[in-house]
Amino acid sequence: MAPLFGRRRSANSAKERLQLVLIHDRTDLTPAELDALKDDLIATISRHVEIEPAAVDIRVAQEGRSQRLVADIPLRSSARRRAY
């Protein structure tokens, strides 16, 4: 939400901070652990298919009170095309 009168409203900070804290409280997954998981995932998938490590997006999504791990992993297609 756009800040009114140039100052960021504190309720917005409260909500955003709580959103992150609650994900970690509910899943026991800290941001550091999520990063480690991301690195492992990239290494594993790269053994099978070429991907864009920088473009990999892994996050915890919420649906009501349940969370799911969502990974978006773009594949690198140019290599395959070059082979033809």
Add this chain to the structure above:
Amino acid sequence: MTAKVVTITSGKGGVGKTTAVANIAVALASRGQKVVCIDGDIGLRNLDVVMGLENRIVYDLVDVVEGRCRLRQAMIHDKRLPELYLIPAAQTRDKSAVSPSDMVRLCDELRPDCDWIVIDSPAGIERGFRNAIAPADKVLVMTNPEVSAVRDADRVVGLLDAEEKGPASLIINRINPAMVKRGDMLSVEDVLDLLAIELIGIVPEDENVLVASNRGTPLALDGKSRAGLAFQNIARRLLGETVPFLDFEAPNLLQRLFTGRK
């Protein structure tokens, strides 16, 4: 009669549980219901003073559990209403004097001859909390629109689900509409987005709450104050009525609440 057992809990301390138990019990009793409230906060007894019954205590919850008196003898009749009773907590003992199964047994004994048993839970997630939720048919989680209270409420909601005491319903207490309006307090909508549970009451910040506890006359006895009205509405919702939420918030939020958004 088969009483429904309702427990009010919160995680964080001081959010207004005892105030809510006193007022919801009074509101239910003033609608002709037979109500027994139980102070589950052993060692930090407070429901008696908030209700103004502190001078009438002879026996307490621990006396009942340890067999020093019969259940009836520990029930203090609040004479302002035909059928409102309090079982006070022991002040000089600790939470381990009572077990969850003691609470279940005690409530089972009470169930056949009252309509509602309302239990005041202590803060925290330890023994006292376990005691208070053990006999509950319905748990109301109370929070304030404030980061630590919301975080602790979320933890409690998770524990209640794990104990198969869910789904809990939410009371948001001490909403200050002016602060919400200027963006410096979490709104009802924000808290609902975060906790994702059903709402059963919104209680505004109201000076009359303190005045009422000074006097030992719960607000819901007359119901003219805004907080008193909010507690009356919670009681009506417990009785199955559909009651619109009070207008403490922006209209677009109210529309969403009316359409049953959770």
